[in-house]
Amino acid sequence: MKKLILISLIISFLPFIPKIPEVRAQLPVTLEEGIRQYQQENFEEAIEILTQVRKKDPSSPQAAFFLGMAYKQALEFTKAAQHLRDAATLRPAIREAVVELIDTYYQMNLLEEAKKWLELAEKEKIAPARIAFLKGLILSRENRNQEAIAAFEKAKQLEPAFAQVADFQIGICLIKDRRLDRAKDRLQAVISKDPLSDLATFARQYLASVEEGLFLERPLRLTVGIFAGYDTNIVAKPLESSAAGDITDEEGTTLTTTVRLDYVPRLEGPWLFNAQYTFASVVNSKHTHSHDSLANSFSLSPGYNFGRFAVNLNLNYTNYLLRTDPDLVPAPDSSPGYKHYLDYVSLGPAIRVFLNQANLLEVFAGYEVKNYYNQKITGPDSIRDAEGLRTYLSWIWLFRENAFLNLRYDYTRENADGRQWSNDGHRVSANLTLPLMSDQTARRLGPLTLQLAGSAFFQDYKYEVNYGTVTETRKDRVYVGSLGLAWRFYKYASLIGQYTRTQNKSNVPIYEYNRDQYALGLEFRY
The missing domain is CATH 2.40.160.40 (monomeric porin ompg)
Incomplete structure (x- = not known):
């Protein structure tokens, strides 16, 4: 279980670097400094600066978004959800905040909350490929594995860059359904796409277990x-x-x-x-x-x-x-x-x-x-x-x-x-x-x-x-x-x-x- 949590964190964070809203030139220096600290992965400094910015200007969706993202990178998901929710509801709302909020609720295992925002994202056509992928993660955690596989396949179709990570998750779903032959094929595809990646390393570990399972079953x-x-x-x-x-x-x-x-x-x-x-x-x-x-x-x-x-x-x-x-x-x-x-x-x-x-x-x-x-x-x-x-x-x-x-x-x-x-x-x-x-x-x-x-x-x-x-x-x-x-x-x-x-x-x-x-x-x- 710990391995799955670690993998889900890696999968959630690595492929998805949030886009910086294009209004940066007009932002106050303190907000720009907070964003700069975030980009340099100085998350504690970013949290300190952006917290002060939010106190001065609670209505700023940009400050809420980057403060939420800094908390998320620091794995403080409860605080991250609070600020990302503000970023998604303040005006003008930041669309990327909806995606990050869904992922945060998923990490917290608050699946019903995640599904509420997922429905909004699908309706507003926000980041369709990533939303399809997040939908697959949620369905997989609910053991609705066939629906999850369909969502991961959709993510691959919408964005080819998702192919490796989606195939890995499809392999996990097939393992849970005990369809080990097909799971083996998916995990081998993950390894062949990028043999030196961290995801390929995880895939090899699962592949060894699948091959043992195929022998036993x-x-x-x-x-x-x-x-x-x-x-x-x-x-x-x-x-x-x-x-x-x-x-x-x-x-x-x-x-x-x-x-x-x-x-x-x-x-x-x-x-x-x-x-x-x-x-x-x-x-x-x-x-x-x-x-x-x-x-x-x-x-x-x-x-x-x-x-x-x-x-x-x-x-x-x-x-x-x-x-x-x-x-x-x-x-x-x-x-x-x-x-x-x-x-x-x-x-x-x-x-x-x-x-x-x-x-x-x-x-x-x-x-x-x-x-x-x-x-x-x-x-x-x-x-x-x-x-x-x-x-x-x-x-x-x-x-x-x-x-x-x-x-x-x-x-x-x-x-x-x-x-x-x-x-x-x-x-x-x-x-x-x-x-x-x-x-x-x-x-x-x-x-x-x-x-x-x-x-x-x-x-x-x-x-x-x-x-x-x-x-x-x-x-x-x-x-x-x-x-x-x-x-x-x-x-x-x-x-x-x-x-x-x-x-x-x-x-x-x-x-x-x-x-x-x-x-x-x-x-x-x-």
Whole structure:
């Protein structure tokens, strides 16, 4: 924001040196001295002299004009506006004062006052090119970017000398509208017109940000992850030895591979769309014939942006394959391949509300269906197929650049075909992403980011069930915490390390366990 203010000041002042009214020969010496001091950029001396002149002759529009201009150059905009307004209303009025007054109100962010004088200037045809440019600045600050672009284009047509500065402002408008391809073209035009100018220097800085944005917002994005890990409890071995039975070798190494393809086209207008495909594979060094898995997920999310809020229709489908033997007591030499294990579908609308530039609220309410295959079924009550309501409420706080905090509440209701699996679930979670390096260090060494996450899942089953050793209405309390570091050592690659701790507390001993998972790997983005 500070950079934009500085740029707007440079743009406002440099191209526009006010014309000195042609009555100078008849002016008193003290007024001429004040004007001379102003022209020599001795603004304090000019203010002192012209203030005395105004006291002696309050009706002088020339004294009011140059005193206002001296205050403006000294960045004392409130005093500048007072005297420029006098210069524009005293008789004979100074037409240039109207232009400078509009610009002063713009610098003070008094846009409604600026627009009143802008209307007068357009009616009186005062400095049409500069008035068109100032109109563009005001519209841009109001985020009426398309109208602002039209005004800047008009300024270029009326006065070719405005081409570079107008193209720069058009580029800024296009950035705000996320039309980065066109913004890049405009900024390159600014640089080519005068490569050594201050404006070209600013344009290069914005161009670097635009090119980074084009990479991050490219329509088609590929992410590949390969992670080696160690899992202390692959099979969720119960804590109680009586419940664990003869389960052994629960610890082992793992290899997780993920591929994600995102398609997010840049659409003109308010329409939104994104699609995603994800492949995930987990291979274990032990219990590989019962716990290795493959997952393929597809999601579509068309939507419409209403300005302060957006509405999307979220559709998700996931197909899980598991190396499993549906027999209750597999043969000792059983070596099952991947079998169709689960189809999961969810559908529902999501509403995102932009509370301000740093806070985003999202609400989702939908329906989900789970169909299991090759289950180990002991009876009708153990069938896991389920459907029911799924909702969540999420808040994201962008509290600094590249850092955010996400708090979320999820509710699920699973009405299963088997009484054993019907449940209500409540999950609260928090995620924090925080850069650990200064911008300067990150540019030199690559960004290092801390990732913290935690959740608590309260799952209450609906019916009392005989679990063999105990008859209970099952209640699980699952607590998960993770700590991760991500170092982007190359534009397209990151090194990621993560530790995750899971504690599942349950009133049914066979479901109570602890688990520690360690992972280290590489993630590539294209």
